[in-house]
Amino acid sequence: MKLDILAIGVHPDDVELGCSGTIINEVKKGKKVGIIDLTQGELGTRGTIETRYAEAAEAGRIMGIHVRGNLKMRDGFFVNDEAHRLQLIRAIREYQPEIVLANALDDRHPDHGRAGKLIADACFLAGLIKIETYNDAGQIQDRWRPKNVFHYIQDRLQEPDFLVDISDVFEQRMQSIEAYTTQFYNPDMENEGPQTYISTPDFRDSVVARARMLGKRIGVRYAEGFTTQKALGIRDLDALIQNET
Template structure:
């Protein structure tokens, strides 16, 4: 099964917070999109592994993605080592996405920075023929996605481009509502965290409004490209 786009996050809800409106827009455009959670988020203060997995599946249904996968790495300990690189290479070679989306290299959460390094190395080494991998017992061919872009999490960067997500922003909001254990819930008896504060989701919406305002639309999600982006005509960016 080939995917057009594979979005990779360290934890369940990372993609929903960062770029789920872009995911929803791609799905609306007929693209096949997958989400890969590197960990199950089992170290999160609120909720349990079982609850978070159920919430992740509910969010995936809201977004209408082709598939949601788990790499089952240890939360709080995403190691950039050969076994983990090969695990991710197997996924990349199996689904052969044209584009990868994954975290920027500078982030507040160490897992997000480690996820960047893991994704960057797996992206590169997936294209090398002499690094051999198998999937379900079958030999895999080398494959390297054409592009990768970084989505924004806690720390801001100067975007390479901003996706107008105004027409699908309600889908992002509904995907976030699926993670009821993690975000604001006045009935919850669990310890309050930064994510569960009343202002947190409002701050996400405000940020998306801010980046939308930079390109004269209601909502926008920012991305960064380490390489220059070419266009066939400057009319394509108007």
């Protein structure tokens, strides 16, 4: 299946926290969107591999995505080397996305920045004809380089290069996050395991506050922010005109 957008997160729930509103927006516009989780989140304090798969599937259903896969890299211990790049190159060439949404290049969790660089490197290398990869049927894959790689903002606030209005889908976005019942605050799951940084009501409040703060910067109620290493171009200034609120 060729995708318009491929969102990649190192842990199940990274994509939901970082860019699920943008994904829902694009799905509603008829775009084909998929998600790849690099790891199974097996080092998470709460929940299990099995519960994370079930939660990811439910979150995907809520967002309306077309496909979700998991590359089963080692949570906490994957590296940005040839083997991991080739694994991701195969996935990029399989889905041929125009846009890739990726982990932040720097963040509180060391996996996030490492994954962000791995994804960016793999997207570039996937366009080189002399790197040969094969699909599951043993056929050589065509080279493919996404037109853009955008990094969503995660725990550490970064200055966004652009912001996306997610006001109309904000409640649906929060439902996709809350599908991870073992990970985030859920009064029915308080005995799931030790309290963590992300399992408190305060963390959920901070997610809402971040979206409100970013939304205020563009005159809307809620927004998600992205950074890009590639300059964005427009054909004329009309593309920058926003309705006054």
